[in-house]
Amino acid sequence: MCGIVGYIGPRNATEVVVNGLQRLEYRGYDSAGIAIHGEPEGLQLRRSVGKLINLVEHLSEAPARGNIGIGHTRWATHGGVTEENAHPHRSSCGEIVVIQNGIVENYRELKGRLIELGHTFDSQTDTEVIAHLVGHYYSQTGQLEAAVRQALGELRGGNAVVAFSVSEPDRIVAARLGNAGSVTIGLGDGEIFVASDMPAILDYTRTMIFLEDREVAVVSRDAVRMSTLTGEYVKREPVAVQWDPVSAAKGDYKHFMQKEINEQPRALMDILRGRIDQDAGKVYLEDLKLDDAALRRVERIYAVACGTAWHAGLLAKFIIESLACVRVEVDYGSEFRYRQPVLGDDALLLAITQSGETADTLAAMEEARNQGAPSVALVNAIGSQAARVADGGTIYLHAGPEIGVASTKAFTSMIVGAYLFGLRLAQARETLTPQQIREHIQALIELPGKVEQVIQQTESQCADLAEHYYHATNALYLGRQFNYPIALEGALKLKEISYIHAEGYPAGEMKHGPVALIDENLPVVCIAPRDPIYEKMLSNVEQVKARHGQVIAIGTVGDDDLAAKADHTIFVPETLPLLTPALTVIPLQFFAYYVALLRGADVDQPRNLAKSVTVE
């Protein structure tokens, strides 16, 4: 979620960096900081807790000047919201400054090693580990680029890292590991800019180069030299960005939906950031207003939502009941308010909504308030109505703006948000031990990487599959247990953007009706990861095949049995059964996207739909 800006050139770097940070403040506002180097002032570090305005005020009292600088807006992940934890961070020698967007998954191990080597740490952040590690290698090589390269070679996780050294004030080194943090380099006339997002530098240039995974750029005033992390030279032509807010925000993607599917690893890292403590086996939900005692009093949860968010509600039921042993009922917002629900003061309403403006979901929250039951909003849009009226507090998804009408990244973030809430309840109610919570946290930490793997490995497979099936007039989606909601979600994605009629069903219900639909023309998507209900799902696949349906199976990597039975198989990695939906849904998002594309449909703005449904 953090925002990153860097500048080298003739202007006052402070102005450029702060201006850029202003465009990125939505990415994080726990703290902001800049490091500027100039002569004769040397290195000037300014950091402030809270919104960017606090840094601006700090700078008016203690100005910074120079021609090279980096800046950061922080969304706290490791370590609380304090000035010491604000970026930039410095190496032990104080010469190197570093900012980061991402998570260093193995920071504890690296920190331990560095402490043994005599390094002392001023903050609790994972980023300070990078600064010390770069400093460590710098003391051996005397060269920033080489030191960054060596240090990054040891990091696990997804990161965008930007650094400079006061001993080499003619260059900034920027690097990207994984897809969690993008790095854009803007080329000017005798000046170069670095940013996590284009809008930060669009005031100055529209000529951009985008760093790919595991690439390093050495940026001076008039040149960018790029190479892979292992040192191979990379040549990439700059792109002329035709600026309009929409096309620039879409980056290299054809549609927002495609972009947002690809953003899921980053979105999932952002929702986890600052909320999990692996050592303590604890989850923190900073905006939840219910304390342990209040969470222990909850006897029933009503998960209320619409559309895709309702599918997330179905998953929330599995997750919360299994982790925290609290009964969960799932309702459509549009049904809840008219069925005269009996809530009572031991009930809690969990409103799940991307936009936070869906009228039916808001009406359910109002009903809860009238009946004296608190509401908690699992919501993406910061400051939206749902966030404002949730008297029990808010769990922000932090998925970033979702612009494609078909919800994708908000959905997977909702799954993880529900998981965090389930763990938080379990912690308060002691239905899981800290050690068990630690195991769940570990699976959550590994999830963005697995989602990334699914994206990399399945997008082109799904595009090929779409070629086979885009003429279909009907489709059936089957899943069981945790993947039954994914069957519903896969079907919804297909129908809403490609206008193909699609039904999602619990696979066990197939024999009670939908089986009549099956013939050789019907694509049947069977979601069959290796989970506790796998064998049953395999029998359903056989039943479909016996009736000559075309089976597209989603299974766990290495499942040859499934592959032998299905017409097409797409594999996802293994994870905890309750988290498989966050992986199995991705190929279904891609499949719907490519089918819609081939049918010439308006993917981002399907007919008759709107992103925020603010009417009943």
Ligand code: F6R
């Ligand atoms: C489908 C979709 C809709 C929304 C629904 C609720 O892809 O996006 O079904 O999920 O309109 O919207 P929010 O989450 O904003 O309340």
